[in-house]
Amino acid sequence: METYPPIEPYETGMMDVGDGHQIYWETSGNPQGTPVLMLHGGPGSGTTPGGRRNWDPERYLIVQMDQRNCGRSTPLASDPRVSLATNTTHHLLADIEQLRELLGVDRWVVWGGSWGCTLALAYAETHPERVRALVLVAVTMTRRSDVHWLYHETGRYLPEQWARFRGGVPTPEQDGDLVAAYNRLLNESDDHDAQREAARRWCDWEDAAVSLEPGWAPSPRYADAGFRLQFARIVAHYFHHGAWLEEGQILRDASRLAGIPGVMLHGQLDIGSPVDVPWALAQAWPHAELHVIAESGHRGNQRMTEMILEAGRRFADTP
Numbered sequence: 001m002e003t004y005p006p007i008e009p010y011e012t013g014m015m016d017v018g019d020g021h022q023i024y025w026e027t028s029g030n031p032q033g034t035p036v037l038m039l040h041g042g043p044g045s046g047t048t049p050g051g052r053r054n055w056d057p058e059r060y061l062i063v064q065m066d067q068r069n070c071g072r073s074t075p076l077a078s079d080p081r082v083s084l085a086t087n088t089t090h091h092l093l094a095d096i097e098q099l100r101e102l103l104g105v106d107r108w109v110v111w112g113g114s115w116g117c118t119l120a121l122a123y124a125e126t127h128p129e130r131v132r133a134l135v136l137v138a139v140t141m142t143r144r145s146d147v148h149w150l151y152h153e154t155g156r157y158l159p160e161q162w163a164r165f166r167g168g169v170p171t172p173e174q175d176g177d178l179v180a181a182y183n184r185l186l187n188e189s190d191d192h193d194a195q196r197e198a199a200r201r202w203c204d205w206e207d208a209a210v211s212l213e214p215g216w217a218p219s220p221r222y223a224d225a226g227f228r229l230q231f232a233r234i235v236a237h238y239f240h241h242g243a244w245l246e247e248g249q250i251l252r253d254a255s256r257l258a259g260i261p262g263v264m265l266h267g268q269l270d271i272g273s274p275v276d277v278p279w280a281l282a283q284a285w286p287h288a289e290l291h292v293i294a295e296s297g298h299r300g301n302q303r304m305t306e307m308i309l310e311a312g313r314r315f316a317d318t319p
Contacts, residue, residue, distance in 0.1 A: 001306040003053035009064075014074075015102060017095050019086035024072035025065040025099055029057035034132070034316045035105045037063045037096070039123075041114030041138075044234030046071025054111075054308045059316040063108070065099055067092055067119075070230055078230040080192050084237045089244045093123055100130065109315045111135045111308075114273075114298065115235075118142040118243060118250065121281075125256040133315040134262035134288075137308060138270060138298050139278035141250045142243040150272045151178050151239075154209055157271055161208035168201035183240035186233045195233075196225060202232035209272040213297030254284035262288035263311040265304050267296030 009026035017023050029052070036055055040047050047064040055062050068087040069077040077084060096119075100108070109132045112120030117136040124131045140146065155162025169181035185198040203222040210216060221227050246252075262285065266278045275292055282290040296304050 001309055003050075003305065003309065004055065004057060005053070006049065007052055007057050013102075015095075015099060017068075017091075017098055019091075020075065021068055021086065022074045023065055023068065023095055023099070025063065025102075027061060027063055027103065028052050029055065029060045029062040031061055033057075033059050033061040035061045035063060035103075035108035036312075036315075037065075037100075037108045037110050039096075039110065039112040039116035039119045040064075040067065040071075041112075041116045042070065042231060042235060043067060043092075043115045043119075043238050044070045044077065044231040045115075054305070055312050056316060060109075060312070061105075063099070063103065063105070065095070068095070069234060076226075076230055077233045078226040080195050080229065080233075084187060084233065087234065087237065088241070089119065089122060089238070092119060093126055096123055097127065097130075106130075107132045109133045109135065112137070114138045114140055115142065115238075118245075121250045121257075122243075122245065124260060125250065125253045128256050128260060131260050133311075134257075134260060135308065135311045135315070136262065136264045136278070137266075137300060137304065138273060139264050139266050139281065140273055141248075141277055141281065142239070142245065143251075144242045144247055146273065146277065147179055147239045147242070149274070150209065151205070154272050157212065158208050161205065161211075165201055165205035165208075168198055179236060179240050182232070183236040186229075186236050196229060199225075199228040199232035202236065203228045206231075206235075210298050212271060213267070213269055213299055214295060214301065216297075216299075251280060251284055254281060257285045258287065260287055261315070263307070263314075264288055264290045265300075265307050266290065266292055267298060267300065267304070268292050268294045269297040272298055 009028045012026040014022040066073040075082045110120045264278045
């Protein structure tokens, strides 16, 4: 099963959301089609053109946006002088609603990948009346326990790489909270050289955490020093603060997803975000289907893409 042919947006814009932020958005596909909102991962990764190819351009109005301080939104976190104080989950939820109103969308299918799953779930639990269906890939809930697992316990599978990551913070903090320590280096330091080095080590660990997956190759985006700083600053900022969600909030409030159909796709080999994360959510969300893909990890594979396409065909007609 092949993805759809490449397409270009038919409309783009910059949305002023206040606090000096301009949010980049774009629409492609059929203006009269079923709206689908794509929420990228990271946080801080930005949108990619390839994501459009998972949705039938004749049946979907495909909406993409770059979340605050990344991609083509401004100001960019790659500038170490840019404050992230007005970049939180609650700001992003407000941005999504503002974009929905700007585009005249009543209800949409919402797709999320990795961090985008947490954002999609938080949005659906806050505005369930605006969500037709959810398609979630590499499912996350961004609990503090999940963050600790990724930046501490996953190191048990990759001790050499994790030792290098741990070695990037001052010695007294090595056995403490590494995310808090990196957040101080990336977002509370005036030493730009130290920031850039912390960003390099952070992204090296992000790459290592998926390196055991079939077909892995180093991510080319981490070769860009600007992207590394943007990405590491935003991720550390969000994860240090537990995404500004109460611990276990998304699972606790899963009853608010009642009536919203969902498909969750997760790789069995995803060591950074173990499969018990979507499994727990599936127990609390009766209208969701969980598909665990045995040969896939966090980055996905051909089978995962096929299942995204299947969900797209199914939800195009969701009333």
